Amino acid sequence: MLFGLIVAGLLVGIVTLQAFVAQQSFRMQDLQERTRELQLQYGELKAQAAALSAPSRVAAAAQRHGMVLPDASQVQTLRVPGIDPPPGGTTGSDAPPSAALKPVIGEEP
Amino acid sequence: MTQGRHEARRTSSPNTRRAQHGRHEAHGPGAHGLHGPHGKHAADHHGPAHRVMAMFVVAALGLATILTRLVVLQVRDANALTSMAVDQRVRDLTLPAPRGTIFDDSGTELAMSLPAKDVYADPQLVRDPASEARAIAKTLKIKVTPVRKLLATRTDSQGDLIHFVYVQRGVALNVAARLERASLPGIGFTSDTRRYYPAGALAPQVLGFVGVDGTGLAGLERQYQQLLTGRPGHEVVQEDPDGTLIPQAGSTSTPPVPGDDLVLTIDRDIQYQAQQSLAQAVRANGGSGGSVIVMDPHSGDILAMATYPWFDPNTFAEANPNYLRNRTVTDVYEPGSVNKVITVAAALQEHSVGLRQRFVVPDQIRVYDAVIHDAETHPVQTMTLADILAYSSNVGAIKVADTIGQDRFYRYLRRFGFGQPTGVGFPGESAGILPPVDTWSGVSLATMAFGQGLAVTPLQMASVYATIANDGVWVQPRLVRGTVDANGKFQPAPAPDTRRVVSEHTAAVVTRMLAYAVDIGTGVEAQIPGFWVAGKTGTARIPRQNRPGYTKKYVASFIGFAPASHPALVIAAVIDDPATIYGGVAAAPLFKNVARFALARLRIPPAAKPPIPPHAVSPG
Numbered sequence: 001m002l003f004g005l006i007v008a009g010l011l012v013g014i015v016t017l018q019a020f021v022a023q024q025s026f027r028m029q030d031l032q033e034r035t036r037e038l039q040l041q042y043g044e045l046k047a048q049a050a051a052l053s054a055p056s057r058v059a060a061a062a063q064r065h066g067m068v069l070p071d072a073s074q075v076q077t078l079r080v081p082g083i084d085p086p087p088g089g090t091t092g093s094d095a096p097p098s099a100a101l102k103p104v105i106g107e108e109p
Numbered sequence: 110m111t112q113g114r115h116e117a118r119r120t121s122s123p124n125t126r127r128a129q130h131g132r133h134e135a136h137g138p139g140a141h142g143l144h145g146p147h148g149k150h151a152a153d154h155h156g157p158a159h160r161v162m163a164m165f166v167v168a169a170l171g172l173a174t175i176l177t178r179l180v181v182l183q184v185r186d187a188n189a190l191t192s193m194a195v196d197q198r199v200r201d202l203t204l205p206a207p208r209g210t211i212f213d214d215s216g217t218e219l220a221m222s223l224p225a226k227d228v229y230a231d232p233q234l235v236r237d238p239a240s241e242a243r244a245i246a247k248t249l250k251i252k253v254t255p256v257r258k259l260l261a262t263r264t265d266s267q268g269d270l271i272h273f274v275y276v277q278r279g280v281a282l283n284v285a286a287r288l289e290r291a292s293l294p295g296i297g298f299t300s301d302t303r304r305y306y307p308a309g310a311l312a313p314q315v316l317g318f319v320g321v322d323g324t325g326l327a328g329l330e331r332q333y334q335q336l337l338t339g340r341p342g343h344e345v346v347q348e349d350p351d352g353t354l355i356p357q358a359g360s361t362s363t364p365p366v367p368g369d370d371l372v373l374t375i376d377r378d379i380q381y382q383a384q385q386s387l388a389q390a391v392r393a394n395g396g397s398g399g400s401v402i403v404m405d406p407h408s409g410d411i412l413a414m415a416t417y418p419w420f421d422p423n424t425f426a427e428a429n430p431n432y433l434r435n436r437t438v439t440d441v442y443e444p445g446s447v448n449k450v451i452t453v454a455a456a457l458q459e460h461s462v463g464l465r466q467r468f469v470v471p472d473q474i475r476v477y478d479a480v481i482h483d484a485e486t487h488p489v490q491t492m493t494l495a496d497i498l499a500y501s502s503n504v505g506a507i508k509v510a511d512t513i514g515q516d517r518f519y520r521y522l523r524r525f526g527f528g529q530p531t532g533v534g535f536p537g538e539s540a541g542i543l544p545p546v547d548t549w550s551g552v553s554l555a556t557m558a559f560g561q562g563l564a565v566t567p568l569q570m571a572s573v574y575a576t577i578a579n580d581g582v583w584v585q586p587r588l589v590r591g592t593v594d595a596n597g598k599f600q601p602a603p604a605p606d607t608r609r610v611v612s613e614h615t616a617a618v619v620t621r622m623l624a625y626a627v628d629i630g631t632g633v634e635a636q637i638p639g640f641w642v643a644g645k646t647g648t649a650r651i652p653r654q655n656r657p658g659y660t661k662k663y664v665a666s667f668i669g670f671a672p673a674s675h676p677a678l679v680i681a682a683v684i685d686d687p688a689t690i691y692g693g694v695a696a697a698p699l700f701k702n703v704a705r706f707a708l709a710r711l712r713i714p715p716a717a718k719p720p721i722p723p724h725a726v727s728p729g
Contacts, residue, residue: 043221050217050307054311055378055382059385075708
């Protein structure tokens with residue numbers, strides 16, 4: 001009797017476990033699909049952001065608003081040690097800001 | 110016979126069956142099989158043995174058949190069947206490695222890979238090629254005729270049926286989705302990626318482009334193909350017929366290794382402005398093209414590199430092939446008077462000419478069988494080195510070169526980087542043309558003194574001025590600042606090669622002379638309010654193709670740096686075949702436009718005016 005109960009209990013347990021594993025598997029599939037969709041969305045948004053900030057677009061928008069480029073002599077730069085970037089500012093060795101995201105989000109299409 | 114026996118037994122009376130039953134009971138159960146029915150009829154007596162035998166034979170045959178089939182399945186066909194089962198259930202998916210992104214100096218994407226779809230067709234399944242082609246062409250914005258031809262061609266040249274043909278590769282997902290909704294018979298889609306250049310025609314010749322198979326075909330895309338490509342991954346999963354993963358079936362996965370990112374030295378704002386100014390200058394001067402380089406003389410970083418006309422790398426296949434080359438690196442030209450800076454620097458470095466030494470300079474001079482003129486007629490003048498540079502006298506430069514001698518002059522040309530690639534890291538970089546000194550003719554030294562008879566790339570020439578701006582040290586120019594690996598770790602590019610060409614003192618003196626040339630000489634159009642500029646004009650004739658002599662066309666150029674006494678930027682401006690041939694007229698304003706934007710963009714403050722060098726000609 002006891003043996004029968006134990007066997008029955010085990011059977012129920014195994015079946016329940018199997019069902020749970022199957023359920024998690026389907027959930028995992030859903031999440032993977034969702035991840036893929038978000039990665040696609042991320043890539044598209046990144047591309048959109050890059051295109052929207054392209055100099056040609058910004059320049060055209062500025063011109064529409066009547067803006068013109070100043071002469072170099074009209075630009076005055078105030079320097080505060082420790083706050084302003086160094087003159088030129090183009091030869092630093094920092095990675096681009098998006099580099100930190102790469103291992104997390106990747107460039108996955 | 111068996112049927113007859115059954116019928117015979119069915120005709121026996123119930124009484125007989127009861128009697129037989131009674132006999133069974135009388136003899137006991139143990140005797141039933143031996144003496145029951147067998148004792149009454151001969152046929153009944155031998156029947157069971159036959160039946161047992163028959164059953165045995167049938168069973169044996171059945172077992173043998175099963176066994177044979179088992180052997181066939183488990184031994185002979187085992188591998189094939191296993192393979193078939195695996196094929197039905199197991200999916201080996203290739204996980205594409207994303208191609209690395211190319212960033213500008215500030216970390217903005219200049220080239221990136223996006224998911225896309227390839228559109229293909231099975232012509233055997235296409236019902237109406239004409240109408241489907243129209244629908245496809247309209248959605249994909251391509252020409253109808255080639256698509257119709259693809260859909261209507263059902264056999265290849267050998268008569269075999271065509272079941273697969275690409276209609277268009279690398280289609281944007283939203284566009285592909287529109288086409289998918291149309292559910293055109295025979296049209297299918299596969300996943301792919303496409304290379305996207307979000308800023309369009311920004312530095313296209315520098316970036317290059319990528320073919321439909323993901324291979325870099327030109328520019329940095331080609332130069333760094335291996336680094337950008339990455340390594341595809343694999344995933345093995347088990348699926349049911351509906352494509353649903355089988356739980357607990359297990360899967361193995363090797364993730365793809367994304368390509369490294371490339372961080373350039375290009376500043377996209379300066380690049381854009383350089384391109385706009387270049388296009389405007391070429392059009393204003395009726396030129397056929399031109400180029401601009403903006404460079405940091407201390408690090409060798411190239412902040413802008415423009416060639417006009419250009420193209421949009423997103424649609425490179427439609428571009429004029431002549432526009433695809435990065436001519437600042439791949440094409441050479443005779444530099445003309447901008448080369449006089451080497452003549453003057455070499456003379457100063459070798460002390461063959463004193464700073465206050467005066468030359469008697471007519472407007473023409475005979476050198477062996479050639480008569481060489483200054484650009485304009487003038488009376489015989491007394492000139493110092495500074496005057497010769499400021500007023501760009503060819504005759505004066507020849508006299509200075511004579512004091513150096515051809516062997517030493519050749520060495521300086523080499524040390525300034527002529528006749529060898531700069532090593533900037535770009536495919537197809539030209540070494541320029543510098544004939545070995547032992548092949549020089551009697552006039553070679555004279556013509557090279559003012560920049561004819563040799564050929565350089567605009568980048569080589571910009572590097573010469575960067576050397577002067579960098580206190581006499583040549584720095585290898587570079588386009589790539591570093592790479593970012595799959596873990597996001599930035600790896601700086603190796604430090605550029607450097608070599609001292611002239612002393613710091615010589616560089617400083619030459620800088621004063623170049624500033625003087627812009628202040629009162631041929632380069633006045635390059636002046637920028639609030640800044641002191643050092644630079645030199647160049648007006649060089651274009652040689653004939655494949656035969657000696659020159660055409661009537663010119664290359665106008667201006668190369669200089671600012672601020673003169675504290676150089677932060679070197680800018681080379683070159684215009685091909687302008688209607689206004691002089692570098693001081695055609696190219697100097699281009700230099701000015703680019704420089705004033707770049708100075709403001711990089712927040713470079715003005716610097717003090719350099720001292721005026723000794724001169725003999727009164728300005729004005």
